[in-house]
Amino acid sequence: MTDINFQNIIDTFAAQVYNHTYRMLGNREDAEEATQDVFVKIAKGLGNFRGDAKLSTWIWRITTNVCLTRINKKSVKTTTLYDDELEILNDVDDNQVNPERYFIIEEEREQLIQFISKLNPRESAVITMFYFDGLDYNEISNILDLPKGSVATALHRGREKLRKLLLQEEGKEI
């Protein structure tokens, strides 16, 4: 804990924080603004950081909160997909598409990334932390201050929505 200083934190975490914000917010401009907000908060709070939690947990918590705040502020303008809208996607017929055909083309991968930022904020945060930040249930539960069961539910629902969105996209192409 003796080597915590702002410059070291930027060197260690800037790329990860940026990647996380990009995945959650879906574009470079928002990701840069959010990353900047995160580091301003870190710099301001560093003096009060008591080491009760791991430094990385504290940073992820700030990062996720900044993203969630931005998503909530912009929720009217963006096309976040909420549960009621998922119902519409239930009409997609699984049998219409070849499940192995996905993720071959770079474009489709990009589409997948865009879909993640369209999930509801909690699901988007959990998917991002689980797959891109390499965090486990315990860490995610700690960062989001949620029971493990809720983390699991968000993860399952997030994956399910991604599946439906991808199938719907494929359906359009057929």
Added chain:
Amino acid sequence: MICTEYRKQLHELLDKKSDEPLPTIMDAHIKSCQRCSDYTTFMLSLHRELFRVPAIKPSVDFIEQLKSLEIPREPIPLTYSWKPDVRRAAVFMSFAVLLLISQLLPTNLKIFIDLPILTIGLALWISTMLKPFFFTKSGNATAR
């Protein structure tokens, strides 16, 4: 095994991030259910692809910009100045001097002087210690 139960268990397996083969009971289900078999293929593919998504790196310029960030620190209260601290220190010193002088007095007089001095001194010390919790945060001064 019904499809909803199968799918729930599949998600739980994916959550473990392990490459374990499907348990026999689940394997038996997908052999008899084409929809769940397709679902599994799709989900495994999605799961693998999500891990494969490359990290997006910020530009070098952006990192440099972060490093030179002008950090707005906590506002420095406008009412803050070094004068109250010096005044407080002077009061403490005068109490200490009074205590020293009182040592020269006879014992029966000493108690009447020492007790109030110690009480007021203690009250001042406590208020100083609690100062950070009550200190005004008004003001808009910032510092790098």
